[in-house]
Amino acid sequence: AQTVTQSQPEMSVQEAETVTLSCTYDTSESDYYLFWYKQPPSRQMILVIRQEAYKQQNATENRFSVNFQKAAKSFSLKISDSQLGDAAMYFCAYRSTPLNYGGSQGNLIFGKGTKLSVKP
Amino acid sequence: EAGVAQSPRYKIIEKRQSVAFWCNPISGHATLYWYQQILGQGPKLLIQFQNNGVVDDSQLPKDRFSAERLKGVDSTLKIQPAKLEDSAVYLCASSPRGLAGGRYEQYFGPGTRLTVT
Numbered sequence: 001a002q003t004v005t006q007s008q009p010e011m012s013v014q015e016a017e018t019v020t021l022s023c024t025y026d027t028s029e030s031d032y033y034l035f036w037y038k039q040p041p042s043r044q045m046i047l048v049i050r051q052e053a054y055k056q057q058n059a060t061e062n063r064f065s066v067n068f069q070k071a072a073k074s075f076s077l078k079i080s081d082s083q084l085g086d087a088a089m090y091f092c093a094y095r096s097t098p099l100n101y102g103g104s105q106g107n108l109i110f111g112k113g114t115k116l117s118v119k120p
Numbered sequence: 121e122a123g124v125a126q127s128p129r130y131k132i133i134e135k136r137q138s139v140a141f142w143c144n145p146i147s148g149h150a151t152l153y154w155y156q157q158i159l160g161q162g163p164k165l166l167i168q169f170q171n172n173g174v175v176d177d178s179q180l181p182k183d184r185f186s187a188e189r190l191k192g193v194d195s196t197l198k199i200q201p202a203k204l205e206d207s208a209v210y211l212c213a214s215s216p217r218g219l220a221g222g223r224y225e226q227y228f229g230p231g232t233r234l235t236v237t
Binding site: 047113 | 153160163164176209211213225226229230233
């Protein structure tokens, strides 16, 4: 079974600075998808960024980028120019590809999350 | 485009009572998911529907939890009887495709916060 581990329960960053959130995962599959979701106090989960494991290039979405190290099974999120609105819980998630659907049936497997605080 | 709708937003019940949550996915989305998110943890899948059929309910406590998706659109999740450990946020999500495309994003609703006293 796949597992996702986020070892930083809480992180803090100064506004306009850069912060990196860590995520490691365990899988025997060679192809899969990785996601970072943001969950503000409103509880709505919002997709931040997506990485497809077969792509070597790291995904980037505006101020958000990832460092995907497939061999190390590491998937960190870097937030540049942090803004007050970035304060939230951040969840790393894993999803199998269709060819590997079996027990997981394509659902998301989440880590425990990292609470990010942004200081003005 | 309207997002995933859930109701109620909050619910407080006593243990052994029953409760039901409702979810209306984004129009046209074939796949619907119910997740349970206990405080301090990430969401955990309870049940996945593809249209009106159950794809995965392996983590659903079937002795007390039930779910249905009539006509492949709205879905209802029920707990009967509730236990203290059922206190959590219940998230509904939908996706354009499930089995056919894992890259497709899951869109989440605002969730229902259940407190069992």
